[in-house]
């Protein structure tokens with residue numbers, strides 16, 4: 108099918124809008140499954156994926172779209188609470204469509220004038236929220252890469268020659284809590300620091316880093332002849348939504364001359380909420396910050412930022428190359444973000460967040476976050492009041508980790524929760540994740556990233572889990 112004329116386009120838009128509207132309407136219906144669960148093999152057979160010698164006609168192309176939607180997980184369904192990203196907001200969708208249609212790359216101001224200024228403005232606003240007065244930042248391909256960038260910049264600040272000469276002849280150590288995101292493992296491995304030099308600091312039962320253990324581990328690292336490089340505090344851990352003690356960690360980082368990074372990929376949204384802001388008190392002193400708007404704010408994957416207090420470090424660390432064909436000396440050279448990004452071609456991710464923030468305003472963003480907190484409080488109350496459910500922590504952010512208690516005695520509670528959660532997923536009505544700790548404890552991890560979910564949906568979820576548990 109070729110769509111090249113205006114009439115063909117208008118016709119195709121209309122068909123697409125009809126399909127999407129019907130999909131979104133189905134998602135409002137609690138009877139629509141969140142996912143039509145199939146094993147990979149069964150799904151492969153059902154989808155019959157093939158590309159013919161001759162191109163497909165328009166009916167076939169639209170039927171591929173319908174099939175995609177039918178078998179994909181409906182993250183805009185109110186009973187989807189599985190992942191740290193969910194749903195979408197319409198302003199972000201418009202931004203995504205428009206930036207796709209304009210199809211430019213962020214490499215230079217010349218080819219992305221408006222997008223460059225939008226990204227700069229978003230960086231400026233986020234830095235203002237953090238308290239960085241004269242900071243810098245860039246959008247990256249995910250929170251994982253923002254964390255990578257933090258270590259990369261930290262190494263460059265401590266060892267400016269590393270850019271040319273490679274890692275110094277020293278073992279550089281990075282400190283994270285045992286609850287920190289796994290992206291730090293990838294980062295230290297990619298930067299040649301080695302997994303053995305990623306030091307896991309103990310977390311408390313509430314999931315926060317134990318600062319005393321941090322200091323002990325830094326001292327041990329020095330005693331072993333190694334060099335402490337960076338400590339990352341997590342603001343909103345992936346599983347429990349816990350906040351590491353930012354101010355205490357900052358003091359320790361300063362004492363030992365370490366770069367202090369805050370991974371706020373998930374909990375960074377606390378910046379916008381007066382109720383939660385105290386959790387990251389002192390963040391303005393840290394060297395850098397990761398923030399993912401695509402997680403809580405529903406701006407669509409990917410909308411990630413690496414932000415730093417240091418005006419020059421991103422450029423110093425990443426600049427190099429491309430001068431003769433891409434980065435020319437001209438009046439706007441200093442606006443060329445490609446000169447200091449890790450990518451050459453880089454998608455415009457700013458417009459979707461820009462339109463979202465513009466439409467909501469600062470107050471709207473605060474209400475958005477606070478509404479999610481109110482829903483979490485509702486679920487936690489339901490759990491605490493139910494004799495068959497048990498909260499495993501006191502939630503600090505938008506995660507609720509709980510277990511279902513078996514009715515019978517002598518049942519392996521961890522296997523029981525694992526089986527029950529899988530049964531729930533196979534039923535297709537709800538999608539809520541599970542997680543486990545090193546001691547083998549298995550539990551449901553409910554996250555509140557989906558703003559479509561309402562309190563009634565949470566009531567139904569609790570009823571469903573408990574009634575399903577009776578069939579085990």
Ligand SMILES: Cc1ncc(COP(=O)(O)O)c(C=O)c1O
Pocket residue numbers: 191248249250251252288290341343344345370371372373399411
């Ligand atoms: C605390 C934390 N940091 C970093 C990441 C990675 O973010 P991304 O998926 O955008 O790479 C996640 C993802 O869940 C996270 O929870």
